[in-house]
Amino acid sequence: MVKKRTVIRNKTGLHARPASEFIKEAEKYTSKITIKRLDEEDAVNAKSIVMLLSLGLGKDTEVEISAKGDDEQQAVDNLVALIDSGFGE
Numbered sequence: 001m002v003k004k005r006t007v008i009r010n011k012t013g014l015h016a017r018p019a020s021e022f023i024k025e026a027e028k029y030t031s032k033i034t035i036k037r038l039d040e041e042d043a044v045n046a047k048s049i050v051m052l053l054s055l056g057l058g059k060d061t062e063v064e065i066s067a068k069g070d071d072e073q074q075a076v077d078n079l080v081a082l083i084d085s086g087f088g089e
Contacts, residue, residue, distance in 0.1 A: 001066055001067070001068045001072065002066065002067050002068075002072040002073050002075075002076045003064055003065070003066040003076070004064070004065055004066075004076045004077070004080050005038065005062060005063065005064045005065075006062070006063060006065070006080045006083050006084055007060060007061065007062050007063070007083075008057050008058065008059055008060065008061045008062075008063065008083060009059070009083065009084065009086045010059065010086040010087050010089040011059055011089060012059070012089065013056075013057050013058035013059050013061065014052065014053075014055070014057035014058075015053075016053070017087070018087035018089070019049055019052050019053055020049065021082065021087055022046070022052065022079065022082060022083070023046075023047060023048075023049050023052065025078060025079055025082050026046045026047045026075070026079060027047055028075075028078075029067065029069070029071045029072075029074065029075035030069050030070055030071055031067040031068055031069025031070065031071050031072045031075045032067065032068050032069055033045075033046040033047060033065065033066070033067045033075055033076075033079070034046055034065070034066050034067075035052065035055070035063055035064070035065050035066075035079075036055070036063065036064050037055055037057065037061055037062070037063055038062040038063065038064055039061075039062075040055075043064075043066065046065065046079070063083070065079050065080060065083075
């Protein structure tokens, strides 16, 4: 299992458009991928838009992305890079 932390950087947080981009990237991988706020215990399925939006990830929220499977390292690295890019906002 690979885990990595990052901070939501874009001004509007992970609202519908960036969440959709995040899901699209997560679905490219066969690994089981989860995301959680560091101030909460429960991780959610990172391939579910409903679960991702339920986290209410705003600007400056610290998150942890974890993956388990054949492409876990690539999945985590690319999803963290996407968040760090600010989704082009």
